[in-house]
Amino acid sequence: MDWTGTMASIKAAWRREISAYFATPLAYVFIAIFLLVLGIFTWDLSRFFDTGAADLGPFFYWHPWLFMMFMPALAMRLWAEETNSGTAELLLSLPVNLPGLVIGKLLAAWSVAAFALILTFPWWITVNILGPADNAAIALTYFVSLIMAGAYLAIGAAVSALTRSAVLAFVIGVLIAFILTAAGWPLVSGAVADWLGPSAGDAVAQFSFLTHFETAQRGVLELRGLFFFLGFTTLCIALNTLFVAQRRAGAQ
Amino acid sequence: MLELKNLNKAFGDNVAVSALTFSLQKGEVLGFLGQNGAGKSTTMRMISGVLEPDSGDAVLNGHSIVSERREAQSQIGYLPEGAPLYRDMTPLAFLRFIADTHGLNRSGRNDAVDRVIADARIADVANQSIGSLSKGYRRRVGLAAALVNDPPILLLDEPTDGLDPIQKRAVRALVARMAPTKAIVISTHTLEEVPAMCSRVLVINNGMMVADDTPQALENRKPGGLEEVFISLANSHEAGAK
Structure with missing residues (x-):
């Protein structure tokens, strides 16, 4: 494994993508809408101030559902735009490490997602004003939320490598993300259990982001959940690399 | 310096490049001619490592594009057809990105970028957005990018088109x-x-080489000059294919 080459490729791709996000209104619009929607959902739908508790449960509850929509939006252009504008040809002619490029692009999108999460800090301050909050549990949930965001982004990035249309990449990305989120929703896992038996319902729920994030929402670090998200991200990175490499064979 | 060995590529039933073999030395400028769809861009993409050949190889300064892709790619500067660039970047940022992909350190990168900005004469637009530049400047930025690593081999696909x-x-x-x-x-x-740029001409048609000569010798093959020769080479091959 050529670590120096991989790191150089990651760095080059990360720099390029970060500059692309902030050179256009994309990152700013993404962050503004994400904060606005998350704020409305937490404040209004979850009735944050009516719970009477100094915890961020109502705030974290919406993360998987919002990531399902927002992360594919953030990742949709990563490869689709390269294909559409022809820069993919330039990129593939450079002496770069392909997994490094894929990781670098994903890390750039992940950085924007991390920045958006950091900007939710007023909620954290608010619960501390409301009463004694379990800050260690909140920090842990933030951490797992960020890891989960990476998994959602990896889906979007991999799908983006399959098409030249960013919009199509977004739609397919949201669809896959929805399936992986809703599988853990009691309504869905319950229906599967009724139809195919309780073990099938449990098995479906185990593949859901919702299921693995629920533990973190309670402030508990479950390694199984962490490995699930990281493993899923790694799988998507491998698929993304494969999809881009397939272009060399002339498959696209 | 550049050697193509029996290069082949097909997309389904469509043979794009067939048994293409030639070599090129330092100091030679090869005009790679052919009609639209003759296989020129496919060949360029295979030499540059963008596409994998179905069989055969391209050896760039001693490195095989098949088995030592990254080493081979570091020997070339490639200007793809239409000079695709990141329109949101400035030429300066874009050239720094290209230098990063070649693994240059900070001082090497700055030296290389300064050199190609001077070579391509784009200093006056180096800090403007690429999207706002004229086609001519964009092509020069693309050329500058191809020169960042000071490659011994340059591949230019339709560099003056449009x-x-x-x-x-x-x-x-x-x-x-x-x-x-x-x-x-x-x-x-x-x-x-x-005649304006090349010391040698290679004509391909339907993916196969149909002529390899100097511009002068090729021009002298028919009274109508290069255009007549080119048309007759394309037609004779089409007639032969029927």
Whole structure:
């Protein structure tokens, strides 16, 4: 494994993508809408101030559902735009490490997602004003939320490598993300259990982001959940690399 | 310096490049001619590592594009057809990105970027957005990117396509300055490019090489000059294929 080459490729791709996000209104619009929607959902739908508790449960509850929509939006252009504008040809002619490029692009999108999460800090301050909050549990949930965001982004990035249309990449990305989120929703896992038996319902729920994030929402670090998200991200990175490499064979 | 060995590529039933073999030495500027769809861009993509050949190989300065792709790619500068660039970047940022992909350190990167900005004569637009530049400047930025690693082999796919006469002249002058120290392949279907820039001409049709000669010798094959020769080579092959 050529670590120096991989790191150089990651760095080059990360720099390029970060500059692309902030050179256009994309990152700013993404962050503004994400904060606005998350704020409305937490404040209004979850009735944050009516719970009477100094915890961020109502705030974290919406993360998987919002990531399902927002992360594919953030990742949709990563490869689709390269294909559409022809820069993919330039990129593939450079002496770069392909997994490094894929990781670098994903890390750039992940950085924007991390920045958006950091900007939710007023909620954290608010619960501390409301009463004694379990800050260690909140920090842990933030951490797992960020890891989960990476998994959602990896889906979007991999799908983006399959098409030249960013919009199509977004739609397919949201669809896959929805399936992986809703599988853990009691309504869905319950229906599967009724139809195919309780073990099938449990098995479906185990593949859901919702299921693995629920533990973190309670402030508990479950390694199984962490490995699930990281493993899923790694799988998507491998698929993304494969999809881009397939272009060399002339498959696209 | 550049050696193509029995290069083949097909997309389904469509044979794009068939048994293409030639070599190119330092100081040679090869005009790679053919009609649209003749297989020029596919060949360029295979040499540059963008596409994998079905069989055969391209050896770039001793490195196989099949088995040592990244080492081979570090020997070339490639200007793809239409010079695709990141329109949101400035030429300066774009060239720094290209230098990063070549693994240059900070001082090496800055030296390389300064050198190609001067070579391509784009200093006056280096801090403007690429999207706001004229086609001629964008092509020069693409050329500058191809030169960042000071490659011994240059692959230029339609470098003057769509440019006005003044812009064409600027690109030709740049190629002429680079020619003595590099092996250059210029893919084009614009015949006027050939005597202006090339020391050798290779014509392909339906993916197969149909001529390999100097521009002068090729021009002298028929009374109508290069255009007549080119048309007859394309037609004779089409007639042969029927």
